Amino acid sequence: MKYEKDDEVQTAPAVPAAPAVLPAPAVLAALDGLTPEARRAELTRYVAERTTAKVEELAERFQVSAMTVHRDLDVLARAGLVERIRGGARAIPRHLSERDVRLRTGTRSAQKEALALAASALARDGDIVAFDDSTTVAAMCPHIAVRRPSAVITHSLGVMHRLSRDHPDITLVGLGGQYYPETDSFLGAVVVDQITRVFADVAFLSTTSLRNNALYHPDAEAALTKRALVMMAERKVLLVDSSKFEVKNGLYLVVDLAAFDDVVVEATLPAEHRAQLERLDLTVHYVPAT
Structure with a gap:
């Protein structure tokens, strides 16, 4: 390229080619x-x-x-x-890998209600309780009040709404961060940081996938948040129905099944999965079919 300056012909300096973008x-x-x-x-x-x-x-x-x-x-x-x-x-799309909370709430609702009722009995009077954002654990909301918990810690916006509306006398600790409408909850590093600053006597969680004696989730942020809840609590309780065993839609490891103290599961669980649970050093609570 040439241009005129002070009656002289000048040549513009060549522009070097942009380097290929490679990882640092x-x-x-x-x-x-x-x-x-x-x-x-x-x-x-x-x-x-x-x-x-x-x-x-x-x-x-x-x-x-x-x-x-x-x-x-x-x-x-x-x-x-x-x-x-x-x-x-x-x-x-995220809503296809982690089904919308409204769809999950209406799925296997009778089983979830039975598991939730049985799990609520595992909380001791006055415990500080932590809830994850699963619809199975959310079904515990109507039952946990009878245990008179000192506080309930949760990252589930749905649980926050239900407890604040139906049980305003319960001390509620809400963990905030980036909100995900698919799960109606807060997930990720900001939530995890807050979890490290609180303590629970018992944490109640469910899972999307249970295979190879471990919990998995399709979303990295959810797996990170659930793992932090497990690590924070003194006692860990897993609520799981038979549909979650050997499901392969979870890529991210949450925790090993052995990290839990108690597992609440349907009494109709197939023998092979019963044997899987009973080989581990945890207490299995079989809930009769409704």
Whole structure:
């Protein structure tokens, strides 16, 4: 390009080509040390942030071969965490990977009510109680008041509303952060930070997926939050129905099943899953069918 200045012809300096965008050295080092499971978790997050991603882009980003990316995407697609498209993958909308709380509330409601009633009896009078955001645990709200808890700690907005409306005498500790309408709760690092500043005598949780003697969840932020609740409480109680066993829609590890002290489950649980629970050092409470 040329331009005139003071009657002289000047040549504009060449503009250097922009360098290719590559991960920073620190990022490369971190990616190099990832296990296949951790790489797939990061790959899922990467696709979710960008909506779609090509195989070549993912191979460059994660410093692996295109064949490895294809295998990873196949695994994630089977788990329902991404959708395969020509040459890459598309993110699954969050409401499809973690079903809307309104849909989950109406699913297996009789079983949830039975589990919730039985679990409420495990709280001692005056306990500080923690609730996760599951619809199974939310069903405990009408029953927990009879235990006269010193306080209820929760990150579930739905539980906050129910307890503040129906039991205003209960001290309610709400954990806030980024709100997710799909779960009607607050999830993520801000919530986890608050969890580290409180204590509960007993925490009640449920799960999306229970397999290989561990709890899994399809969402990383939810898994992080549930894990923090388990670690914070002195006693841990899991409410789970038979539909959650060996379900493979959860990518992110929450905790090992052995982290719990008590499991509240349907009496109709198949023998193979009964044996799985009874091999562990925890107390299993079988709830009769309703």
